[in-house]
Amino acid sequence: MILLKESRTRRRRLGVAAAAAGLLAALLTAGPAVATPDPGDRPTAGKGVSKSTEAEVKAAIADGEIPGQDEIVHSDNIEHLVNIPKDALPGTNSDLAFQGRYAFSGNYDGFRIFDISNPKAPKTVAQVLCPGSQNDISVSGNLLFLSTDSSRSDSSCSSTTQPATEKSSWEGMKVFDISDKTNPKYVAAVETACGSHTHTLVPERRNVYLYVSSYSPNATYPDCQPPHDGISVIKVPRNAPEKAAVVDFPVLFPGEGPDGGGNPGAPTNPGVSKTTGCHDITVLPEKDLAAGACMGDGILFSIKDPENPKVIDRVQDNVNFAFWHSATFNQKANKVVFTDELGGGGAATCNAEIGPNRGADGIYDIVGKGDKRKLVFKSYYKIPRHQADTENCVAHNGSLIPVKGKDIMVQAWYQGGVSVWEFTDSARPREIAYFERGPLSTEQLVGGGAWSAYYYNGYIYSNDIAKGFDVLKLSDRRTDPAKKVRLGELNVQTQPDYFD
Template structure:
């Protein structure tokens, strides 16, 4: 039985689990579109930065002396970015993207300390076991911090969850329900593993508890048989997409405490379903394949372009009859001798187009357009020739006009994208962003 992770990312898992809902077997002969951006003319030297002309670095903020573990994911609120790492989390002041600063670093060890923020609360997922419930170190489950003052985070509570919390996703309560629901995911191999749902009363977060009997995702009498690596929710659309042990899953989350499986899909080219992103209209889902578990060298000439890639699915049908229909793959065309694979990203809010920025570990940061689901193309890239055993961009997200990339070893990179195809997004603003809780860009305002 494999229960825990070995290394900084997911272990390769080959088990295909049976999930409730409809299954769509894709046409595995479809060819990915070639990237439109040419690769660098020569092999870069160690630590050399190389990029397309339309994407440049604005700043780099090293992770700091107190952080020895690798950096992980990002979340945003106002002028602050919250960055997880294996030692705890950092809070960055990003009021000036050209000169970000470390506001505070909190020591709270545990893999992988995935982060999400809602109002004055920060949620941190811990994936390692501990019997210590009185201190931060080693706690397993969902840790809650008060960040009403982002420079002075205050530990509130931990909610222990079976099999830990490798990733956390937030879904706000509906109507009079003044709660936020935390979907805690961890793709363990036990038969009874599942997405654990934690209900957090906003007026008393210390009273947060696991929702009884809500961990199994059901349709009728069938149940989900194994856990998921990550869930991306789109509450305004009542949908979520889950990257599970052997499947991509579309969920109905109109009742946040009781999600239901609508459809599922499998792909023989996928080694490990890692994460998901909707387009803004929620008519498409991009699933990522973490081939090599985040440590493999999978952007090589001898690795098939369908493997370690993104897979694009159109959502067809209505209501409980919706299906996931495969349309195409996208993988960066640049070869890398380092660990390189599709990882975390978010939409760039370009009106009328489907454009995504994404981290590829040592493959760097890629901006790509999937408006035509069958013919996605890369429109920009930025990378650092990192010689570490494992390094590069864990996640790359768009937030208020710029791109922030969490580099495993090198800290926070801030990038500026100048391209007529994406420039309309430069003026759109939001007051928060959890990339795994998408919101409608049509509600963003301008500055």
């Protein structure tokens, strides 16, 4: 075990090797086409690194400056309760959702349902084979929703990969009935423009609205035409999910011409992704508010009319942000944490060469009232532990830890592990706990690590791309009050009012 205070000294010159810099530069200047490479139905292959980088990684392990290969380390206030390896679904693990005593784990090959009544010994309830990246997942009542963002031969769970240039190809949303958790039933499919990289629930009593985020249009794709500067809105009647349908496509970045009105990216803004849609959206239904992470832009918008969201404010960071990836509100809804997925989640960006401000979180205060609210940048947060150049590492999915009067969240950083950090003072964020594994490989850059890390009913649950499902117990006086908060359901991108 490594103490938290000791981890802050692990700031070796990792990442300064010239050959590694060349590989990284190629990854970063191109800009991410997708949040993680779409492997189809198989895991992605590793990327070779130079002999000098390989030697540097092994030296850092030998010196105790980074954990050994697959070695688990953590701060004293975190306990690793259990890891459940992948089973019948060998693909990339993705997002998580929760309902009652169940956790729902997305995977590029389908999804898995765990009974987490005993967090120390989760039990598999069902595994559903239904390939298609990313299989971003959420639940509401008896319905489960699954995003498909890879071009498929049809909407069935037995489909195969098929080029997006073919009109008959399918991408979009799938809907399952999970009234029987042991036997989910596929009940509806809705095709959406450019597929569904992620989706966000806006639940109502009779209907569930889905905000579908997708991007990267191409003139050769019949169902994904540029500029694609908006989101698909799907309406799903709870009592008749088979009638689910797209009801609108609000344009969030209006502009003239084929490129629309979002961030133009390079060459105007070198190293920044061109905005051609959104990557992820987080909503606060109790506040009728949403925040969008949209490639080259961050936006704040009103969802008073869920079918017609209205943009309130828009910000860019053309110096340090490459790809606006996700958003998290604080409990008071006067702050938003945006993440930057530098390198598309497939690069080693948690090192000395990249530094503390790129591939980080950006903390923004929300000032003003109503439709005049503005996003005001305050600071960056990045994990203080350098990772090896064989470890993909960047800010990824996280959630609030509900403590009244405090702004604390837990967050996944791929092979950077899981970080618990506080941003009560927006200008001075700090890490208060962590969990991580050593590199998957010392000889090549292999994709892996924590995709999502969320706090739910007293525990942290993390979906590791390669290693499976992890359960962590956090014991700290600063976060212990959160153990009293209990939810019946949690989709992190549909943030609850924890203290209502």
